[in-house]
Amino acid sequence: MKQRLSNAKQGRAGVIAVEQACNRLDLIWRNLLEEDVGVDGTIEIAIGNFPTGKIVGAQIKSGMSYIRSETDDSFKFYPGKDDIEYWRALSIPLFLLVHHPGNEEVYWVDVSRYIESRGEEPLGKSYITFSKENTLDQAFETYLHGRFDLAVYTDEKYAALQHELESLVHVDGIGAAAITITALDLFIEGLWGLCSKVQFHSSLMADLIRKILREREGEVPITYTFTRTELYPFFTRYFNILTRHHLALLDVADINESLYVKLEFPTFISSLTSNGRRFVEYLRKSNLPRVHDNQFMSLSVIPHVQIEVYSSFVLINEEAQFGPFTDVLAIGFNPYLDYYHLSHWYRATPGDAAVEVGAQNIHYHALCDYLKNHFEQVPKDNFIFRYLDIPLSPLICWLEQWNESTYGMPTDKLAGKSAKETVGFADELTSIMAPAGTMTITEPPSQQFPSPVLANGEFLLESLPDSVRNEIEKRMSHK
Known part of the structure; x- marks a missing residue:
C-alpha cells in the first residue's frame, strides 16, 4: 500500500499555518506552484482592501529538525551554505519562516537583513537566532509596513525614538576636554539635501567635537580618538537604530563592507523614509533649534x-x-x-x-x-x-x-x-x-x-x- 511521506505532511502544515496567519492580517499569501528551490511563496502587503504591490518572498521550514538549542525565548536555525548564497542573490526581500509543531506558532526572521548585517565576515555565525517574540502577528505586519516605507510613527513613538537616540552616547576626551556626543547629535548634524537625506562620514564627529569646544573658554588638549575600538560600537548601534526604526534607506551590505572588509569608516548619503522625514518634523516641533540643514557636498581635496x-x-x-x-x-x-x-x-x-x-x-x-x-x-x-x-x-x-x-x-x-x-x-x-x-x-x-x-x-x-x-x-x- 502506498504511504504518504511524513515530512510532506509536516511541510504542508507549515504552509497552511502561514496562509492562515496572512488571512488574519492584511497580507496576501501566494503559493509558488512551480518547483521551488528556496522560495515557497510570496506575501503582498495590503492596506485594507487595497494591495500595495509590495511583495516579499517566504521560505518555510516546518518540523523539530529545524529547531536547535531551544529555550523559552529563542532557538537556532542552521542554514546550509547554498541557502545563504541563494538568499543573497534574490532581488526581493526574503523572510525565513519556521513552523513549530509543538505549539503551532510560526516564527520569522528577515533573512535578507540578516545577510546584510553579516557582511563578508569569514567568522560569521553558522546559525540564525530566532526570537520567539517574532510570530506572524500584528507586529509582523507593522514590520513589513516599515520595510517598505509604508509606516509612520505616532508622536508617542517619536518621543521614544528621540529618547533612544539621546541615550546612545559616546564620551571622549580627558578632563576639561571631555565631551559627550549622542546619536541624536549625529543624526541632526548629518541632515542634508533640505533635510530629505542623512549623510555619514567620520568628520561629522570631528565637527561636533569642534562645535562643543568652541563654546568653552581657555585651552583644551586635543585628546580625542578615532580608533575602531572606541567608535565602531557607537556607530554600529547608531546605524542599527536608523534601520530598525526605518528612518533611512541604508545599504547595510555596503556599510559592513567598509567596517569589516576595508576596516574603514563608512561614508554614505541615504534618503530619509517617510518615517524619517516625519521624525525631522517632529524634532522641529519639539523646539530643538539644532535641527538644521547647512551641510554642503564637495568633491574637492x-x-x-x-x-x-x-x-x-x-x-x-x-x-x-x-x-x-x-x-x-x-x-x-x-x-x-x-x-x-x-x-x-x-x-x-x-x-x-x-x-x-x-x-x-x-x-x-x-x-x-x-x-x-x-x-x-x-x-x-x-x-x-x-x-x-x-x-x-x-x-x-x-x-x-x-x-x-x-x-x-x-x-x-x-x-x-x-x-x-x-x-x-x-x-x-x-x-x-x-x-x-x-x-x-x-x-x-x-x-x-x-x-x-x-x-x-x-x-x-x-x-x-x-x-x-x-x-x-x-x-x-x-x-
Missing part, C-alpha cells in the same frame, strides 16, 4: 596638513634651530568622502634635489599606519606640523597624540567655518548658478600646496622658476 621632517633639532637661546630637511608630506583631505591625498617628498642628503617618492589617495587608518611605519623612530622634536584648516579633524587628533603634544589648543582657534564648509558652499553655489548663465567667481589666490618654503628657510624644490623664487624671497625679507 582641501589642503589639510603639511608635515616637515628634519635631520636634527636644537634649542639655542630658546629659539628652535632645525637642520636640513629629509621628508615633506603634503596631505590633502576630502572630509565628505573620508579620504586623504598624500604626496611624499624625500631627500637623502642635503643639497640633493627632493624626489617625490609617492602620491596616493589613502584612508585614515592606512595613513596613520604609513606615518608610523616610516617615522616611528624619528625624534618627535624633528617634526613640524602645519595645520592648514581649523585644527580639529580625525587626522589632527591622531597627530596630536602621536606627537605626544602636551600643549592645549586655544578654543577660539576652533571658531568660524572650516575649509570644508567654505569649499562645499562654493561648489554648491557654482553647481546651482552656473547653468543659469555665465558666472564669475573671484577668490583670493590660494596658498601654494605644499608650501615651497620650509620652516628652516630651505626650498622644497630647487627647480623653482626664478620669478617664483624671487617673489618668495621678497616676502620672506619683509617678515
